[in-house]
Amino acid sequence: MDSIPILVSQLEQDPDTKGIFVPDADVLLERIPVETLQENLGKLCQQVGTVVSHARKVGDFKLKEVTVQVEITAEGGVEMIGTAKVGGKGAITLTFAE
Template sequence: MIDSLTFIVSDDDQDSTMGLFPGADHSAVLRQIPVDVLRENLRQTAESLRAVFEDMAKSTDGLRLKEAQIGVEITGEGGIQLIGTAKVGATAAITLVFGT
């Protein structure tokens, strides 16, 4: 069983800005993220998003939510950050696709 996964993250874990390279003075580093930490954080995020989209998925006026795609980033500690609309330099993300 795999114990950790390698991610490229910003070298400044204390920076709360979004994006893989939040500023010119930051660089990317490889980090080993424990699979258990990542699994739990993704589970909690998915549960919360499922609750948000639950009502939208119910047909009310003939239209219903068919699919929701959410981009997330992984922090240096294995945390999950949702990607909103922003103009960010280079960034990479995992896309979670929820179907109904």
């Protein structure tokens, strides 16, 4: 099975907890199965499409492009970044255009 390498942080006091770029944590290389990442990214893109489909036109303006930033979890999950405080380190930017 194909996999993609990704750097994750592991806290010393809780080796079962892994995240992306946690301060004061050991950095490990994890391999994420391509199928897992493909499935999770596909679900997120479909959900974003559903949400955005209702906002195609606002007054006289037409929505031309939507940009979202996502991060990949150590388990291969794909999560949207909700605030600027989370930061963009290691983020993937997805741009959807007509």
